[in-house]
Amino acid sequence: MATSASSSDGATRGKVIVVGAGPVGLFVALRLAQAGITVDVMEKDATLSDAPRAAGYYGGTLVALARAKVLEKAVDRGFVSTGLCWRKPVADDGEGGKRYGDIIARLPFPYGDPNSVTGKVPSLMLPQSKLAKLFFDEAKATGLVTVHFNMALTAIQDDGNSVKATFTRAESGAQETYQASFLVGADGGKSSTRKLLNIPFKGHSWPERLLAIDCVFETPRTVESGFPTSFIIHPVHFGLVLPLERFEPGKRSAYRCAVAIDPRDSRSDEELTSKESVDDLLDKMLPGPRPINAEVLRVAPYRIHQLCASSFRRGRCVLAGDAAHLNNPFGGMGLSSGLLDAEALTDSLDLIINEGSPLSLLDTYSSERQRVFQIFTSPVSTMNKLRCAADPELANEDWLIRALNTNPSSLKEYGRHFYDTWRTNMRSLVAGVPPS
Missing domain, CATH: 3.30.9.100 (D-Amino Acid Oxidase; Chain A, domain 2)
Known part of the structure; x- marks a missing residue:
C-alpha cells in the first residue's frame, strides 16, 4: 500500500519534490534551500553517479x-x-x-x-561527479534538503493546488507517495517525469x-x-x-x-x-x-x-537540464545549460513561493529556456560538433x-x-x- 510522506496543506505549502540527484537536480535543491524552501530529492539509483x-x-x-x-x-x-x-x-x-x-x-x-x-x-x-558531490554536501548542510536513493518515479497527480508523486523502492518494491507544492523533473534524457507528463521530446x-x-x-x-x-x-x-x-x-x-x-x-x-x-x-x-x-x-x-521538450511545464510540474533538452557535448554546453535552467527555475519558484508571483511565471521560465536552447544552445553546439567532424586540412x-x-x-x-x-x-x- 502506498504511504503518504506529507498529506496536509501545511506540510506541503512551499515544499518542492525534485526528481533526480544529478548535478542539475542537486543544484535546484541547493538554491531552493538557500531561499528557505524544503526539498525532497528522489533518485532511482543507489548512489550519486560517477560516470564520465x-x-x-x-x-x-x-x-x-x-x-x-x-x-x-x-x-x-x-x-x-x-x-x-x-x-x-x-x-x-x-x-x-x-x-x-x-x-x-x-x-x-x-x-x-x-x-x-x-x-x-x-x-x-x-568532473561532473565531483561537482554533484559538492552540491550534495552543500544542500545537505542547509538542513532543508533530504535525498532519498533507490526511489523510482512511477506516477504523478497534479490537482492544481499541489502535486502527489508516487515512487517505488528498488529494494522492496514498496510504493510511497510524496506531496508538495511543485515537482521538478531533473531526471536526465530518459526522464520518467517528462514521459509521465506526456511531453514530446x-x-x-x-x-x-x-x-x-x-x-x-x-x-x-x-x-x-x-x-x-x-x-x-x-x-x-x-x-x-x-x-x-x-x-x-x-x-x-x-x-x-x-x-x-x-x-x-x-x-x-x-x-x-x-x-x-x-x-x-x-x-x-x-x-x-x-x-x-x-x-x-x-x-x-x-x-x-x-532534442528539446515541446514544453518545460505542465501545471505545477517543470523540467530542467537533460530532462528538458539534450545537445552534443562539444563545447561543454550540456550540463552548463542545465545549471542555467536550474538558476532560472529556482528564481521563479522563489518568486512564486516566497514573494507571491503568479504561477504563470513558470510559463515564462519554460518559454525563455526553450527559446535559449532553440536559438543559441542547440545551433552553437551543433556547429561545435560539425567543426570537429571535418577535414583538418580545410x-x-x-x-x-x-x-x-x-x-x-x-x-x-x-x-x-x-x-x-x-x-x-x-x-x-x-x-x-x-x-x-
Missing part, C-alpha cells in the same frame, strides 16, 4: 555558481582553465611514439573584473556514438599550459582531450578522452569498451610512447542528441577558426552571448528590466 560526463563550465554558468556561493569551493576541488585549442590528429614523433597534432587555432578565455569572483575564473574544470540523434574514457597518462612536456583542452579535428574519429585535474608537463595526470566511433561500426557497446578497443581508440587520440601507457579509470559509451575555412587566426578581437561581441543570451535573469524579466 561533463567537466568544463564557463560563461553565465560561472555567474550562477557564484550566486549560489559555490564557485570558489568548486575551483578548490578543480582548477581554472585559461583556454582551449583545435588540433590535427596525433602524428609520429620520430621516436616510435606519437605527439599531439599541430594546433590549428587557439581560443584564450578572457578574464573579467579582477574584483569579482567570476572575473578571476575564465573557465572552471571539474523532439529533434534528432547523431549517427555517431561517443566513447568517454577517463584515464591517466603523462602530460607532454611540450604542451601549451594555457590551452590544455584540445579538440581533435577528424572526419571520423573526432573528439577531445581535456585535463580533469591540475597538471604539470612531464608528470602523469587524469584526463578525459572522448572519441567518436565510425557510424558504420556495428560493434556492441560491450565490445567497444573492451580493453583492445579502448587501447586502439586511445592510440588515435593521445600523445606519448607506444604501446600506449595510459591507466584507464572509467569508460562509458553513449549516443549524442539534439579547418581554416570555418569562420570561427579563421577569425581566431586573423582577427580574434572581432569575437568579443560573440563571446558576450555566453553570458547575456545563454543565461536567463528571471528577476529582470519580472521587473521588466532589459538584461545588462
Whole structure:
C-alpha cells in the first residue's frame, strides 16, 4: 500500500519534490534551500553517479555558481582553465611514439573584473561527479534538503493546488507517495517525469556514438599550459582531450578522452569498451610512447542528441537540464545549460513561493529556456560538433577558426552571448528590466 510522506496543506505549502540527484537536480535543491524552501530529492539509483560526463563550465554558468556561493569551493576541488585549442590528429614523433597534432587555432578565455569572483575564473574544470558531490554536501548542510536513493518515479497527480508523486523502492518494491507544492523533473534524457507528463521530446540523434574514457597518462612536456583542452579535428574519429585535474608537463595526470566511433561500426557497446578497443581508440587520440601507457579509470559509451521538450511545464510540474533538452557535448554546453535552467527555475519558484508571483511565471521560465536552447544552445553546439567532424586540412575555412587566426578581437561581441543570451535573469524579466 502506498504511504503518504506529507498529506496536509501545511506540510506541503512551499515544499518542492525534485526528481533526480544529478548535478542539475542537486543544484535546484541547493538554491531552493538557500531561499528557505524544503526539498525532497528522489533518485532511482543507489548512489550519486560517477560516470564520465561533463567537466568544463564557463560563461553565465560561472555567474550562477557564484550566486549560489559555490564557485570558489568548486575551483578548490578543480582548477581554472585559461583556454582551449583545435588540433590535427596525433602524428609520429620520430621516436616510435606519437605527439599531439599541430594546433590549428587557439581560443584564450578572457578574464573579467579582477574584483569579482567570476572575473578571476575564465573557465572552471571539474568532473561532473565531483561537482554533484559538492552540491550534495552543500544542500545537505542547509538542513532543508533530504535525498532519498533507490526511489523510482512511477506516477504523478497534479490537482492544481499541489502535486502527489508516487515512487517505488528498488529494494522492496514498496510504493510511497510524496506531496508538495511543485515537482521538478531533473531526471536526465530518459526522464520518467517528462514521459509521465506526456511531453514530446523532439529533434534528432547523431549517427555517431561517443566513447568517454577517463584515464591517466603523462602530460607532454611540450604542451601549451594555457590551452590544455584540445579538440581533435577528424572526419571520423573526432573528439577531445581535456585535463580533469591540475597538471604539470612531464608528470602523469587524469584526463578525459572522448572519441567518436565510425557510424558504420556495428560493434556492441560491450565490445567497444573492451580493453583492445579502448587501447586502439586511445592510440588515435593521445600523445606519448607506444604501446600506449595510459591507466584507464572509467569508460562509458553513449549516443549524442539534439532534442528539446515541446514544453518545460505542465501545471505545477517543470523540467530542467537533460530532462528538458539534450545537445552534443562539444563545447561543454550540456550540463552548463542545465545549471542555467536550474538558476532560472529556482528564481521563479522563489518568486512564486516566497514573494507571491503568479504561477504563470513558470510559463515564462519554460518559454525563455526553450527559446535559449532553440536559438543559441542547440545551433552553437551543433556547429561545435560539425567543426570537429571535418577535414583538418580545410579547418581554416570555418569562420570561427579563421577569425581566431586573423582577427580574434572581432569575437568579443560573440563571446558576450555566453553570458547575456545563454543565461536567463528571471528577476529582470519580472521587473521588466532589459538584461545588462
